Amino acid sequence: MKAENQEKVLLTARKMIAEYGDSVSVREIAVKSGITHPALRKRWKTRAELFGAVRYSINSELSDALGPAPENESLSVFLIKALFALKKVEDAAGYYSYRFMPSFPTESPHQNPILERLLANCTRFVSDNPDLKSKYGPLFSDPKVLSVSLFSMLIAFSPARLSRICESVDMPDGTQEQLPIMFLNSLTAFFNLQ
16 A cells, blocks of 8 residues: 555544544545555554554654653643644544543553653652642542543643534634633643642
8 A cells, every 4th residue: 555545544544533433444444535445454454453553643743743851841831732732633632532542651652642741740740749649639649640630631621622512512702712721721820839
């Protein structure tokens, strides 16, 4: 399969998974891509291989959008970067809001870069603020729990997800753009108080 056809299949698969979830079939992806099912199967032997290539594609774009991690990056600054990365890679929030939730960073090179950096930042934040558990309970004392909570909120407030919600309830003009800013202001204010 030619490189441009591979890219076409991956982009189509990303959009379809973001829109419909993991119930999308390989045959549906092939049809929508304008590629024959046998040609697609020749390149990706299994559904898992194709979906793995989709995950790699999304995570690569997210990693590029985030840029390199600076030393001692603050949690507040990273949350802003993460939301902008989700805006740039529009189908990432749709992809990760279905069953493709990332597992915590392991030795695999194909991990979700947002969750990976969230975990590093949350670990540093929790260690720098040892009294969080007594002030706010267990949610803020375990870096993994805090990372998952923040990742879920980032996905919920990502521009791609908000546009669907705002369109479905006929929000006033400008609301969609203001909601992520309100969300980030609240979160960064909280984390900067610590």
